Amino acid sequence: MTAQLIDGNALSRQLRAEVKARAAALTARGTPPGLAVVLVGDNPASQVYVRNKVKACEEAGLHSVLEKYDATLTEAALLARIDALNADRSIHGILVQLPLPAHIDAQKVIEAISPAKDVDGFHVASAGALMVGQPGFRPCTPYGCMKMLEAIGMKDLRGKHAVVIGRSNIVGKPMALMLLAANATVTVCHSGTADLAHFTRDADIVVAAVGKRNVLTAGMVKPGAVVIDVGMNRDDAGKLCGDVDFAGVKEVAGWITPVPGGVGPMTIAMLLVNTLEAAERASA
Ligand code: GUN
Numbered sequence: 001m002t003a004q005l006i007d008g009n010a011l012s013r014q015l016r017a018e019v020k021a022r023a024a025a026l027t028a029r030g031t032p033p034g035l036a037v038v039l040v041g042d043n044p045a046s047q048v049y050v051r052n053k054v055k056a057c058e059e060a061g062l063h064s065v066l067e068k069y070d071a072t073l074t075e076a077a078l079l080a081r082i083d084a085l086n087a088d089r090s091i092h093g094i095l096v097q098l099p100l101p102a103h104i105d106a107q108k109v110i111e112a113i114s115p116a117k118d119v120d121g122f123h124v125a126s127a128g129a130l131m132v133g134q135p136g137f138r139p140c141t142p143y144g145c146m147k148m149l150e151a152i153g154m155k156d157l158r159g160k161h162a163v164v165i166g167r168s169n170i171v172g173k174p175m176a177l178m179l180l181a182a183n184a185t186v187t188v189c190h191s192g193t194a195d196l197a198h199f200t201r202d203a204d205i206v207v208a209a210v211g212k213r214n215v216l217t218a219g220m221v222k223p224g225a226v227v228i229d230v231g232m233n234r235d236d237a238g239k240l241c242g243d244v245d246f247a248g249v250k251e252v253a254g255w256i257t258p259v260p261g262g263v264g265p266m267t268i269a270m271l272l273v274n275t276l277e278a279a280e281r282a283s284a
Pocket of ligand 1: 120
């Protein structure tokens with residue numbers, strides 16, 4: 001069997017077109033949705049990510065500002081910028097690109113963002129809202145994964161066993177909560193889980209978010225399962241690859257997301273969705 005691809009590029013394009021139409025309507029009513037992206041330091045990967053986020057905003061008709069600061073920026077100065085952005089009525093979403101330089105307490109910075117503008121969904125209030133099923137912003141990557149499941153007709157996951165590999169605050173943990181909210185039975189593993197294959201072989205859905213190649217191989221997957229690959233790694237030839245052994249697993253799975261062109265573009269699309277929703281709530 002050869003798995004069907006879940007095309008993150010196509011799905012993200014569709015979502016961005018919807019955002020564009022809603023953004024145009026808001027702009028016509030006098031509230032152009034605005035996102036502030038804050039980058040501190042010169043991490044090369046972060047520079048690419050923020051450039052892509054700003055470009056996606058422009059293409060969707062969102063107003064965006066990119067604030068770049070030297071790696072020596074003090075924590076106090078960054079907190080003062082967050083305060084100013086919290087008060088800025090033209091800005092509906094604030095994203096501070098991680099990682100921050102070591103002398104800055106990232107969690108403290110995140111907690112300084114108004115939860116109403118926390119489009120990354122990293123604030124403890126956003127995490128709490130997800131936990132108890134209240135409205136709030138959801139972290140973009142797991143939110144995008146849920147949209148991919150929905151796109152293949154898997155919205156209500158009652159009776160399905162989902163295994164999440166990885167337990168980060170920005171992917172694994174919120175992913176597990178979103179799957180639970182969709183009525184799945186959820187197992188959260190990590191790369192050190194003893195006999196990981198025992199769990200994944202029983203799974204109808206596997207989400208791999210470890211950040212290590214070949215975490216999931218063909219022998220670990222139930223035939224027909226849905227495999228979502230959140231990983232972003234490089235193989236020996238320097239080519240982008242995920243956490244999943246794509247060539248092997250695609251022969252067993254029913255559905256699989258590619259890397260690149262899978263979860264990555266969905267993350268950006270969901271950032272736009274969150275920013276638009278922040279603006280819609282602010283203007284309601
Ligand atoms: N660094 C890596 N991924 C992310 C993300 O989704 N948001 C932010 N703010 N920083 C990141």
